[in-house]
Each structure stands twice: as structure tokens, then as C-alpha cells.
Amino acid sequence: MANLNEALAGAFSDMADGLVSGSFGRKKRIGLTLVGSEHGSDELMRAATLAARTYADIEPVLIGDVAEAPFELHPASDLLECHQVMETLLDEGKIDACVTLHYSFPLGVSTVGKVITPAVGREMILATTTGTSDTIRNIAMVKNAIAGIALAKATGIQEPTVGILNVEGAAQVERALRQLIDNGYRMNFTESARADGGVLMRGNDLLQGAPDVMVADSLTGNLMMKVFSSFNTGGSYEALGYGYGPGLGEEARRLVGIISRASGAPVIAGAMRLMADGAQGELLDVYRREMKAAKDAGLDDVLQGLKPKAAAEKTETVTAPPEKITDGDINGIDILDIETARDALWAKQIFARTGMGCTGPVVMVAQDDLEQARLVLKESGFIA
Numbered sequence: 001m002a003n004l005n006e007a008l009a010g011a012f013s014d015m016a017d018g019l020v021s022g023s024f025g026r027k028k029r030i031g032l033t034l035v036g037s038e039h040g041s042d043e044l045m046r047a048a049t050l051a052a053r054t055y056a057d058i059e060p061v062l063i064g065d066v067a068e069a070p071f072e073l074h075p076a077s078d079l080l081e082c083h084q085v086m087e088t089l090l091d092e093g094k095i096d097a098c099v100t101l102h103y104s105f106p107l108g109v110s111t112v113g114k115v116i117t118p119a120v121g122r123e124m125i126l127a128t129t130t131g132t133s134d135t136i137r138n139i140a141m142v143k144n145a146i147a148g149i150a151l152a153k154a155t156g157i158q159e160p161t162v163g164i165l166n167v168e169g170a171a172q173v174e175r176a177l178r179q180l181i182d183n184g185y186r187m188n189f190t191e192s193a194r195a196d197g198g199v200l201m202r203g204n205d206l207l208q209g210a211p212d213v214m215v216a217d218s219l220t221g222n223l224m225m226k227v228f229s230s231f232n233t234g235g236s237y238e239a240l241g242y243g244y245g246p247g248l249g250e251e252a253r254r255l256v257g258i259i260s261r262a263s264g265a266p267v268i269a270g271a272m273r274l275m276a277d278g279a280q281g282e283l284l285d286v287y288r289r290e291m292k293a294a295k296d297a298g299l300d301d302v303l304q305g306l307k308p309k310a311a312a313e314k315t316e317t318v319t320a321p322p323e324k325i326t327d328g329d330i331n332g333i334d335i336l337d338i339e340t341a342r343d344a345l346w347a348k349q350i351f352a353r354t355g356m357g358c359t360g361p362v363v364m365v366a367q368d369d370l371e372q373a374r375l376v377l378k379e380s381g382f383i384a
Helices: 002-021 041-054 079-091 137-154 170-182 203-208 218-230 265-280 283-296 299-306 309-313 335-347 367-379
Strands: 028-033 058-064 072-075 097-100 110-116 123-131 161-165 213-215 245-248 256-258 328-330 352-357 360-365
Touching (some): 028 079, 041 058, 058 079, 079 097, 097 265, 123 245, 137 161, 137 170, 137 213, 137 218, 137 245, 137 265, 161 170, 245 265, 256 265, 283 299, 328 367
Parallel strands (some): 028 097, 058 072, 097 256
Antiparallel strands (some): 110 245, 245 256, 328 360
16 A cells, blocks of 8 residues: 555656646656766756756756755765765666766776767767777777667667768778678668768768767767867867767666766756666667677677687686675776786786776776785786
8 A cells, every 4th residue: 555655646746747847757867976077066966957957857866975955865975985876776776877977887888978060060979988899999889880879769769870980990890880781780871971972971970960870989989079068168168968978888787877077067967868868768778679689680700700810819718706896996008908907817816897987998906906906917017
């Protein structure tokens, strides 16, 4: 009976909110961490207020160290604690998604952002903007294309068009994606707005938003995101767009979206909008379906063909030691060495994970192993 009364109370509350706002249905509870911004926690709270005022279907849930807030608040003293609280709330279903910064995704997970292009004000998905889908760039870009398509479909674009940014290796990526199409994977390439056309996108196509999904490596995507979001402000304040987006990959288990320390309230509110749309569209499930469809079309074989010979022939493996909570980060390791560095720690019975922080690749270890791990990595030549 208590559960029934609670459900009825919730239904009547939703109806009342709908009569006031004109938007019916349960609001998406979107978390926002309040620690770490270069603009201070007040800017983040301003973003939450902006999101709630602009979008009737969003209910902000704040996580941080402020004394009081205009929305539900979960105390956390620093960013690490914010992320622990965030993960608990997501796992318990108390929030639908969360927006944060400086979150280390595991290797294989990268974020898919969305910008507003300056030429015609068109929205364009950037796949991807932070993290690393794979240590081999061409393979990463193929995976990024699938992630970008998933975000587009989950947020209302059922037949998204795809373009590949003309960076090093783009032609190989195009061939790989065409192999998937030939094998039955559904993908719609766009054409460059330049006279000679083609699927490889130029700078003009970036400005015009020629495709729904622009595929790039994450470092280039990160650079584009910063330029698109702050080209009118001199770079210190990101004022336009939807943030760096949700982390997608086969290891992604939670709907976590990224902003940067320079993101201002308009971008943070946009990021909350994007995460609410992703939650509504069941983004993680859509991604899993897209990945399955790609694998059914031979994705594994296609990716194997993109590996350099040395990487393809590598057979030596190291068994991971027992898992620990990895709450310590070690920076300064080259992305091409990140997995080898992890294996070096495993060989010394130090449990470690690989990930990508806002400033680059990281090896994550337990705090009580941090000093020993640094010593092992230094002796092995991975860090100075």
C-alpha cells in the first residue's frame, strides 16, 4: 500500500508540474557536480538554474561542497568524492545521467559532444571529444563513427549523415566503414559542401555543419570543441554548445557527460540538455545495438585489418592482480604506451586501470600503491 501511495503521489505531482509547464511525463533527474570549474561553483549553480528554467523536463540534482542550493544537494568535499557520490546515485537509479568534469573514463570509452556551427547555426555531433576509443587512431575513428551514430539516433536523428574529418588516416577509415556498409551495416555518408564533394570533410564543412556526425580522433575533436564553444570569448569562457558529451564504449556502464573547467553556464545547461535527451533515448542501449550491428557486419575483422603488423602479432599477455579501488592517477604516459605501462604494473602485482583524463592518458592505481607504481613506471621509462 505504501508503494502504491508513493506511486500515486508521484503521478499527481507529475500532472501538476505538467499543467504548470506544459510538459507531461517524469522529469529527467540530471546530476551536476559543483567542484573544479575555473569559474567557481556559482557558475555551475547558475547553469543548473538556467537548465531548469529553460527545459521543463529537467530536474537538476547537485553534488558538491556548497552550503545551500536551490535544488536537491548531495554533499561532497572534493571532485573524487563528487564522482563517488555521482556513481552511487547513477547505480541506484536516483539520477538518470550526470554532468561532470575531469572524470577518468576507462580506455576504450570516449565522449561524443555536440556543437553549434558558426556558419548556419546548425547542430553537429563531434565523435569524439575526450577519452580514447583505441590506442590506434584509425581503429579509434571507426569506433567513434559508431558512437556518433548512436548518439544521433538516441537524440532523435533516425538516419544521421556521417562525414570523416580529413586528418591523417581518414582514407583508411573511409575504406573500413565502406566495408561495414558492404557487409550490411546501415550508415549514410554525406558529401562535402566543396565542389569536388566526397565523404572526407574540410574546414568549410566543419563551419557549415555538413554532416550530422563528424568523425575525428578525440584530440582533434577536443580542439574543435574548444574552438566552437569559445571562439567569441577569447577562449577563457566556453559559451556555446552542448559540452563534450557522454562517454560511450563497450566498457561504459553509466551515463556520464563531460564539461571542461572553462565551460560557462550556457554550455553546462546545454550539456544537461544533451544528457537528458540521451537518457530519454536510452543511449547506452542504442550504442550496444549499433555495436552489435557493426560486429554482425564484420567489425572485428575490419579493425584487425587496420592494426599495424607489430600490434597484430603481439601475443604476450599479463594477468591482472586482484582488483582494488583505483583512486590515484599517474599522468605523463604517452597514449601509445599506456597499455604496456599498465602491464608493467600488473607484472609487479600492482592493480591498475587505464583511462583518459582531461589532460591526457592516465594510469589509475590505489592511493596506497601510488608511490610504488610511480617508481615502477619511472624505472621502466614510462615517466620522467
